Amino acid sequence: MRKVYVVGVGMTKIDRHYDKGFAELVHEAFVKAYEDSRGAEPEAVVVGNMLSSSLYQQDSLTALVADAMGLRGRGGFKVEAACGSGGYAFVAGYSLVASGLYDVIAVVGVEKMSDYPTARVTSALAQAADAEHEVIYGASFPGLNALAMRLYMKIYRASREDLALWPVRMHEYAYYNPYAQLRNRITVEDVLKSTTIADPIKLMDSAPVGDGAAVVILASEDMAKKFNDTPIQIAGVGLGSDALDLSSRDDLLKPLSIVKASEKAYRMAKVESKDIDVAEIHDAFTITALLCIEGLRFAEWGTSWKMIKEGRFTKDDKPALNLSGGLKARGHPVGATGVYQVAEIAMQLRGDFPGVKASSPSIGLALNTGGVATLTSVVILKR
């Protein structure tokens, strides 16, 4: 396999963009990525998206996206892995260049969520779960995560207050990130007093509904040197899955998909969890953050909540986690999120992330997952 580099990144602020559709969001992010790469023109496009079909009755999304980028004629595909679509799309795009099929490609994450009422969006998101055996009984996506959260609090003896610390930290970081959706500071009390979505999950445990697009341009080694002084190498990638349903999982609190994806990525990059300087993890809900931290081996099973309480994983720690504000506060335009994460890690490694910076990191990681940690991708980048 050939070496592959990130040569350009661009993103829109995540928001309720009532004035922008898929094409306008993608265009804005691509213009930034193209300029950032100093003119690397993609030969193909891979799109990460979850909801275009269910919410917008729009398939063939790759054609819409290529046209919006001024790339009519170029081929590609849309990759769907629920909320993990962006990360899966990134791995697909990586393999197009690593294999030698293309020299320069664009990975595009794009999602529109804000046009529809909450019940409609809740239904569309629930398609990430087992339709035949779970969704049919009215299980929502927050509901399924709430089952894991209650179990976590019971087995590991964590209190509701303990689990309110994470969202507070995410809002603090997002305050400094110009691309973040929720740039307001909150307190533990705000979290505990917020509306209950699916007990014990509160509104402020949950990522907001928002629209956004992010673009990462990837290039082979020869091309990367032509376009960019500080290309970031993709050192390792890994994919994993767990059961679609929660019923047949051996242990709901040890997601197989995260374990498998991270083992593969660590092995490929020839690094261990202790080598990671900075990471973006998938905190769609507070409980998801804990499962990511433990599945990545940044903490032993059942201990991440204590380490957060002790002040670990902050900007000067190793690893520093979610300096963007995470899904919780940077935002979570579901199928686009994985591409945002990779772009943010690339900027952290280059030293030009416009928000809270890690202290001169050289190895970064992005974990994106769909469903209740059902489909996970892990990407490791090196400066």
Added chain:
Amino acid sequence: MIMSPARVWRERGSRLRLEGSRCKKCGKMFYPPKPSCPYCSSLETERIELPRKGKVISWTIEYTVPEGYRAEAPLVIALIELDNGVKVLSALTDVEPDKVYDGMEVEAVLRILWVEGAEGLIVYGIKFVPIQ
């Protein structure tokens, strides 16, 4: 969700009789039924009817519900461990949401989930009620 008569008929095993699967190689039982064993990767499993009693091991009270469930909100969704150790995710019914507790004993009942469209297709499913 949108149902069809063929789908209601095809999915009747788990939805009307609480069927799961048993692996013909490692013997492990699980729900929902699957053609391959998720634990030992054997490609041969057989359908079994699961015990109807169990206990709640985790639950949630959903206030924000998917489309079509507003009239029934809040919903109690639970993970139930049946008497043989197999776990089933379903809804609890005939229960006060704030009276659910860890270890609560429940049993399976057949209930109408909804009636669909002008043709009146009735969608049934298995929910759980507290054992009095």
